[in-house]
Amino acid sequence: MSVGDTQPVIRDLQGMTEFLAAEELQRDVWGPDDKTDPGDLMMVIQAEGGLAAGAFLGDRLIGYVFAFPTATPGVQHSHRLAVRAEARGLGLGLKLKLYQADWCLRRGIRHVRWTYDPLRLPNAALNIGRLGATAAIYHRDYYGEMGGINAGTASDRLLADWRLDGERYARCRAGASMLTAAEAAAAHRIILPADFAGLLKTDPGTAGAERLRVREEIEAAFSAGLVIVGVDTREPAYLLVRSPTDGAA
Template identity: 55%
Template sequence: MAAAEIRDLSGVADFRAAEALQRTVWGEGDVPDPAELMMVIQAEGGLAAGAFVDDRLGGYIFASPNATSRVQHSQRLAVLPEMRGRGLGVALKWYQRRWCLRHGIRHVRWTFDPMRAINAALNIDRLGARSTTYLVDYYGAMGGINEGLPSDRLLVDWFLDDPVVDAKSEGRLPRENVEDCLRVRLPHDLETLIRQNRNTALAARLMLRDSLRDAFASGYGISGFDCSDGTYILTPVFAAARPQEKK
């Protein structure tokens, strides 16, 4: 299969393909961002880009301007199931970083389901995003792959000129201080757990919620993710050392 081309979406066909891709990834019960909305947001300063393989949209990213100057809200990132394992998701995020830096944006925020290890591995380990905010049932009842569980989310901050993020963007592995850390492990194979026993999945959701909220309240924040055993690494008060927003 050919290498992916990462570029901004252009034309109605691209945006329709992005709308259809959402339905495939999140399931028919989910409500996708419509093509018309994505086109308007892009025209007004947002980002809508795709990973194209043999001229087919295999993954896409959608982000909008934030009420805070030089901050972007990243709304969606998705890769078709048959296209996974090719690095399209991380390629789209590094494309987003380059796009934002060209446009004077230094801080990107988004939410993700804290129980999904594949998302934690991308957002926290691969990209260097951080979190100190747990959102309880953020979207209310949802359909598709999220049906039946509270829509809890982590709000993450991605500081694009952070030295750690810069190192990760170049494939370097920065030395991370993990002294005095807490570790919170995710349930193994969430998708199977949801299919087989939603009550057990719900109990796991509530346990993770309590663990992370207690840690945040005690002055810890998520600064790493151990992909080998699906564990969040939380270190104390890293929020105090965050880069200052540039005026």
């Protein structure tokens, strides 16, 4: 069965065979040298109130999301989101996150947090531009040295805050833009490389310099009280304002 034959089904993972399939999917997406979340750990966390769900095409797992409770009631940490290369272009990243949102809201969870590499434009476009998360916290080299697709670069991360009870989330569900044209034009801009993953492979020195430039500019903006609320994908840049449109950072 090919990806184009039918629509993937998204549901919670069931049984160790599917949790082990999620391990294999991680190696496929992030590379064999990257550390994977063990299947037995995901199974136990799911049993204790976490989320482990997948997108299935027939019996094949082609995407998954993994999240767990935090010390703060009503807040979930989303640890992993992955889609196999063969299934990209189907909007599965968005569909998995919306499944996660519905899952959370049914359980009274209205705030989801996760980290992501600030230089990877597709992730930024999904997290900030489409889902409506915001960001105001920057972690330098958060995970230390990493392998797989993250090898050769500092593991800097932005903390994405996704509020499921505000105006931005309503815009997300409606497929609407997070910023008006006037708001985007007035926003402070931090330029992003158009293809950091490619740059890391072909010119590691320039990739490292871009990492440091963006780190310094984002940290300075956050220190000045600005918050990331948008992404321009045409002329790649973060868009920052003094406070988010619905008052939730």
